Amino acid sequence: MSTRERLRVLTAVVQDHPGVLFRVCGMVRRRGFNIQGLSVGPTDQEGRSRMTLAVDAGHAEVDQVAKQLDRLVEVIEVRDLTEEPTLNRQLALVKLAVTGPHRDRAVAEVDRAGGRVLDAGPEHLIAEVSGEQERVERLIGSLRPFGLIEVARSGPVAMSKGIPKRIAEEVSHA
Amino acid sequence: MNGAQIILEALQREGIDTVFGYPGGANLPIYQHLPEYRSLRHVLVRHEQGAAHMADGYARASGRPAAVFATSGPGALNLVTGLCTAFMDSVPMVVVTGQVPTAMVGRDAFQEADVVGCTQPVTKHNYLVTRVQDLPRVMREAVHLATSGRPGPVLVDVCRDVQQASCEPSWPEELDLPGYRLPGPPDRSRLEEAARALDRAERPVILAGHGVILSRAEPELLALAERAAVPVGTTLLGIGAFPVRHPLSLHMTGFMGTGWNLRAVQEADLLLCVGMRVDDRVTAKLDEWAPRAETFIHVDIDPSEIGKNRRPHIEVVADARAALGGLAELVTPPEPERRRLWLTRIERWREEHPLRYLRSDGQLQPQDVVIEMYRRCRDRAIVVADVGLNQIWAALWWNYDRPGRFLNSGGAGTMGFALPAAIGAKLACPEQAVWCVAGEGGFVMTAQELSVAVEHGLDVKVVLLNNFSLGMVRQFQDDFYGGVRSQVGLHVIPDFVKLADAYGLAGCRVERLDEVPAAFDFAERTPGPVLIDCRIDPEANVYPIVPLGKGLNDFRELPDEYA
Numbered sequence: 001m002s003t004r005e006r007l008r009v010l011t012a013v014v015q016d017h018p019g020v021l022f023r024v025c026g027m028v029r030r031r032g033f034n035i036q037g038l039s040v041g042p043t044d045q046e047g048r049s050r051m052t053l054a055v056d057a058g059h060a061e062v063d064q065v066a067k068q069l070d071r072l073v074e075v076i077e078v079r080d081l082t083e084e085p086t087l088n089r090q091l092a093l094v095k096l097a098v099t100g101p102h103r104d105r106a107v108a109e110v111d112r113a114g115g116r117v118l119d120a121g122p123e124h125l126i127a128e129v130s131g132e133q134e135r136v137e138r139l140i141g142s143l144r145p146f147g148l149i150e151v152a153r154s155g156p157v158a159m160s161k162g163i164p165k166r167i168a169e170e171v172s173h174a
Numbered sequence: 175m176n177g178a179q180i181i182l183e184a185l186q187r188e189g190i191d192t193v194f195g196y197p198g199g200a201n202l203p204i205y206q207h208l209p210e211y212r213s214l215r216h217v218l219v220r221h222e223q224g225a226a227h228m229a230d231g232y233a234r235a236s237g238r239p240a241a242v243f244a245t246s247g248p249g250a251l252n253l254v255t256g257l258c259t260a261f262m263d264s265v266p267m268v269v270v271t272g273q274v275p276t277a278m279v280g281r282d283a284f285q286e287a288d289v290v291g292c293t294q295p296v297t298k299h300n301y302l303v304t305r306v307q308d309l310p311r312v313m314r315e316a317v318h319l320a321t322s323g324r325p326g327p328v329l330v331d332v333c334r335d336v337q338q339a340s341c342e343p344s345w346p347e348e349l350d351l352p353g354y355r356l357p358g359p360p361d362r363s364r365l366e367e368a369a370r371a372l373d374r375a376e377r378p379v380i381l382a383g384h385g386v387i388l389s390r391a392e393p394e395l396l397a398l399a400e401r402a403a404v405p406v407g408t409t410l411l412g413i414g415a416f417p418v419r420h421p422l423s424l425h426m427t428g429f430m431g432t433g434w435n436l437r438a439v440q441e442a443d444l445l446l447c448v449g450m451r452v453d454d455r456v457t458a459k460l461d462e463w464a465p466r467a468e469t470f471i472h473v474d475i476d477p478s479e480i481g482k483n484r485r486p487h488i489e490v491v492a493d494a495r496a497a498l499g500g501l502a503e504l505v506t507p508p509e510p511e512r513r514r515l516w517l518t519r520i521e522r523w524r525e526e527h528p529l530r531y532l533r534s535d536g537q538l539q540p541q542d543v544v545i546e547m548y549r550r551c552r553d554r555a556i557v558v559a560d561v562g563l564n565q566i567w568a569a570l571w572w573n574y575d576r577p578g579r580f581l582n583s584g585g586a587g588t589m590g591f592a593l594p595a596a597i598g599a600k601l602a603c604p605e606q607a608v609w610c611v612a613g614e615g616g617f618v619m620t621a622q623e624l625s626v627a628v629e630h631g632l633d634v635k636v637v638l639l640n641n642f643s644l645g646m647v648r649q650f651q652d653d654f655y656g657g658v659r660s661q662v663g664l665h666v667i668p669d670f671v672k673l674a675d676a677y678g679l680a681g682c683r684v685e686r687l688d689e690v691p692a693a694f695d696f697a698e699r700t701p702g703p704v705l706i707d708c709r710i711d712p713e714a715n716v717y718p719i720v721p722l723g724k725g726l727n728d729f730r731e732l733p734d735e736y737a
Contacts, residue, residue, distance in 0.1 A: 018302075019302075022291070022294075023294060026294055026295065061481050064478065064481075064482060067478035067482075070353075070477070073299045073319060073351060074353050075353045076352045076353040
């Protein structure tokens, strides 16, 4: 199996305790999986965080990643979104050292790619781009000739499309 | 109340009566208050690894958890091997370690170690407690997590200042563990599907693991096997889940399983695995395991075990007892004629592949020692084996008919397990005879715990199967590594009879078979621990054995010329 076929995209709702990230990462490493991308942030519920993980399942059966995550006491809910219609977004900040005529071309390139210039000084630009991984990588590639000096990228955040059946029922009863 | 008292009170409230521990700088507040808690029996070990193995043996023998105390840094780290042993074999244990004071954490203080970090891979869950008001909840959760579902060790690391801080404990009524869900009753439709598959099967085999013993499902297993007329094998840790002398018994499976078991597994058209991990010691080469099984049914309480190594056709996530009980009701007893052919074939394999051992040329054969033990004890004794040849001899040459009679480190394979685990087993079951079977290699790894057996006057009878070598490693070198015997000779070892004397217990030596009965007589009539140093044939091996990397079909037996 190629890395792409082994790649799972999962979300996990976890208790917001110290060390939870360490537990999750430790489990992934111990089981021979490999984290390709990771993001963590608070949810709308107090004491709960949500992680999005892109994990290479390595030589393991692909459902092992979700099962092993779910085994952790502080992991409340795991969803493997790999087979579901999903929105997947990443964010990147890109710093360019640009002056003179290059500058306008760089701004145009950022615009063309759907990014935004967040900060501009006499010798630099900082642009933001978000989107699916490929799109983010394409933009970074297209800005490279303009004197790219720094890139900061987030891990993925993912959400399945539509409303889970359980919640849809709750909404219709409300 | 201070934190130390809350810890002790919590253990008492949870019904824990025995603590194996070792005091040190970071857990002294607990030891200061320990004498106030008279219902807690504390056993002072001689090394922390011994404490973990004792608690392990205690739980395996009785089904009840014990507690372990250790201090920070090296004290806690000495537990790691024992935690791993218990974790791999799903044994409950509640461990409380002292940690340096809260303000010192992370400053590389004296005897500081990241115990929560170090023990995460070898515990079911662990905690670092930095606020005294968290202790009542954490202690309750720790016991619940250790003992429920698939059991395992849980560690609570408590900063020393937290042990000394005061608070009015608030004992939670309900536990709030939103990420910890226990499996409900087995899915009825899956059970029905499994029962229909069993009804249809021509050559069914059941393999039972430790989960059957942990959920006390032996009656349900027996009922299912008899009703559906299905032969039953066990894993090394499942020994005792099904009576070895039952006509449907296939005895032990796997890498060093019996020939008739392996033939049956390889020919089965249906394989039902219950309460087991389907690990490499069971399957040998996975691609070649159970090649004719058109239906593989896997029952386990832990969903992550299902499909981890072999994807089942029918999966049942449930407690073994509930699942086996449900299956026993749902299967249709076959016409006797339908099973005759299959059971007859197995009978023939049993005759073709008997367990056998080296023809004695005057040297003491270890199997003879085990057989003599069995002749005397039957299933009245608990046998605790170490790791290596001694473990497999004890597994194969004793007819275990009941669960909890044979304890050993199956998953981790921890040398040095037997003596401390036997001590724990004896403390848990004082009415039972307890035999510790070990090689001289593993025995010396934890031999200092003899003092504990002497101090408490424990009737633990230690049978050393002494071959002056690391026998299983030697056999592997002989059979699979070109016959190069490298670093396996233990020519310089203690005089074990003198060692026993130095520790204050009785000991004797046996070099010939005709001396064995007298030695056992001596051990049985001498109160307290006794050590018997059996000088066995250094060339004695374990057979059958599957060569490393090969499939079960390739199992090797004792060559005829030696039998």
